[in-house]
Amino acid sequence: MTRKLRSPARVAELIRGLHPEIKRKVRATLARILEDPQAGKALKEEMQGLRSLRIARLRIVYRVGKGGVVEIVAVGPRHRIYEETLRLVRRDER
Numbered sequence: 174m175t176r177k178l179r180s181p182a183r184v185a186e187l188i189r190g191l192h193p194e195i196k197r198k199v200r201a202t203l204a205r206i207l208e209d210p211q212a213g214k215a216l217k218e219e220m221q222g223l224r225s226l227r228i229a230r231l232r233i234v235y236r237v238g239k240g241g242v243v244e245i246v247a248v249g250p251r252h253r254i255y256e257e258t259l260r261l262v263r264r265d266e267r
Contacts, residue, residue, distance in 0.1 A: 176207045176241040184245050195229065199248065202228045210237040219259060227251075234258045 180188075188199055205212055206226060213224035213235065223246060226233050232254045234246045247258045 176210065176243055178203060178207055178243050178245065179238075180245040184248055187248055195231070198228050199231070199233070202226060202233060203245070206233070206235060206243055210235075210243055216255075220255070220262060223258065223262070225254075 188196060191199060210224075213226035213233070215221075216223045216225055216234070220234075223234055223236050226235070230250055231248060232251050233248050234254060236244050236246060238244055247254055247261060249257060
């Protein structure tokens with residue numbers, strides 16, 4: 174199955190601005206997610222339906238949609254990524 178990756182402009186911009194070594198790791202991890210969307214840890218409670226995968230001190234939070242689309246929700250450091258993701262999820266529900 175061919176999967177597609179969808180990323181909001183703010184996430185794409187953040188990735189472009191990363192240090193080259195971290196950017197390489199992020200891109201490799203995104204390829205891994207496309208290959209196996211279940212690779213990340215399933216999140217719970219209010220973030221049910223989302224998954225998280227660790228890259229060094231960063232986390233990629235994503236969801237697997239219909240038709241093989243993998244949507245990147247957020248990328249950021251562990252100490253604040255879940256709060257930011259929860260804020261984004263709540264905003265999208267409105």
